Amino acid sequence: MQNLRVFSIFCMLLPISVMAQHTESILSVYRSSGATQQFPCDVVDSITFSHTHDPIEDDAIMLWHDTSHDPVLIPIADIDSMKVLSLPSLCPDSHHPHAIDLGLPSGYKWACCNVGASSPENDGGYYAWGEVEEKDSYTWDNYNLAHFDSFVDDYICNNVSLNISGSSYDVARVKWGESWFMPSEGAYHELMNNCTCQQIEYRGKQGWIFTGSNGNSVFFPAAGNYTYTYITLKGTSAQYWTSNFHLDNSLNQQAMFFSISMLDNRPLYNVVINEKFVGRTVRAIAK
Numbered sequence: 001m002q003n004l005r006v007f008s009i010f011c012m013l014l015p016i017s018v019m020a021q022h023t024e025s026i027l028s029v030y031r032s033s034g035a036t037q038q039f040p041c042d043v044v045d046s047i048t049f050s051h052t053h054d055p056i057e058d059d060a061i062m063l064w065h066d067t068s069h070d071p072v073l074i075p076i077a078d079i080d081s082m083k084v085l086s087l088p089s090l091c092p093d094s095h096h097p098h099a100i101d102l103g104l105p106s107g108y109k110w111a112c113c114n115v116g117a118s119s120p121e122n123d124g125g126y127y128a129w130g131e132v133e134e135k136d137s138y139t140w141d142n143y144n145l146a147h148f149d150s151f152v153d154d155y156i157c158n159n160v161s162l163n164i165s166g167s168s169y170d171v172a173r174v175k176w177g178e179s180w181f182m183p184s185e186g187a188y189h190e191l192m193n194n195c196t197c198q199q200i201e202y203r204g205k206q207g208w209i210f211t212g213s214n215g216n217s218v219f220f221p222a223a224g225n226y227t228y229t230y231i232t233l234k235g236t237s238a239q240y241w242t243s244n245f246h247l248d249n250s251l252n253q254q255a256m257f258f259s260i261s262m263l264d265n266r267p268l269y270n271v272v273i274n275e276k277f278v279g280r281t282v283r284a285i286a287k
């Protein structure tokens with residue numbers, strides 16, 4: 001890197017900690033590949049231009065987001081444009097989880113982050129439906145709420161409540177205490193019916209932001225699901241267990257989950273059903 005000369009073209013000092021209560025400044029970098037990278041302005045210290053005489057290396061801009069970390073280097077030729085956007089603020093401070101009021105008719109507040117996560121962009125834990133601990137693999141064989149029945153040659157799920165919200169099978173209640181519980185299918189429908197949805201990359205994580213009529217928002221990272229020993233669909237799908245069991249047949253193998261993905265560049269979300277042994281993320285709500 002001896003032949004790298006760094007020119008401080010501009011030290012664009014961006015708003016650091018003083019932000020309006022309901023907005024957050026985001027530096028959006030539009031890449032020629034069509035991808036967008038977004039950096040909260042409060043973690044961008046400065047932007048510098050680095051020019052190299054080495055024909056193998058590209059000229060690049062460097063985002064210094066923390067003096068204790070290496071800068072993010074983006075080749076100039078790969079940048080279409082950069083813009084500072086004002087997005088709804090997710091949290092009032094860094095003491096997560098917060099109960100976010102989205103102005104919903106029920107009065108339910110949504111947690112700012114997943115159960116087991118330390119911040120909104122973190123995936124948090126994966127849990128089989130009705131289980132309250134994470135595992136190294138998620139199979140019918142190690143699912144606590146089912147047993148193998150040799151007569152039917154299949155797994156039969158235990159006959160727990162149709163709605164486990166607030167029960168000992170509710171991981172939000174068990175991990176976070178009395179104030180929190182798993183959303184039902186109906187709570188997710190209320191979220192879908194009363195909020196707008198936008199796909200964004202937030203703090204380096206692909207996901208979706210739901211914004212209520214009062215301007216407040218929650219972010220759902222695309223954490224995918226944990227099936228057998230693999231996390232799949234990470235970066236392209238968010239999947240949240242609801243508290244609702246799905247009545248299907250005598251095996252009782254299905255429960256409902258909230259699914260978000262992309263179809264034809266538009267967010268697609270709904271409550272669907274799947275097998276309970278699969279590890280999925282959980283979002284909590286509070287009254």
Ligand SMILES: [Zn+2]
Nearest residue numbers: 091096098112
């Ligand atoms: Zn928060």
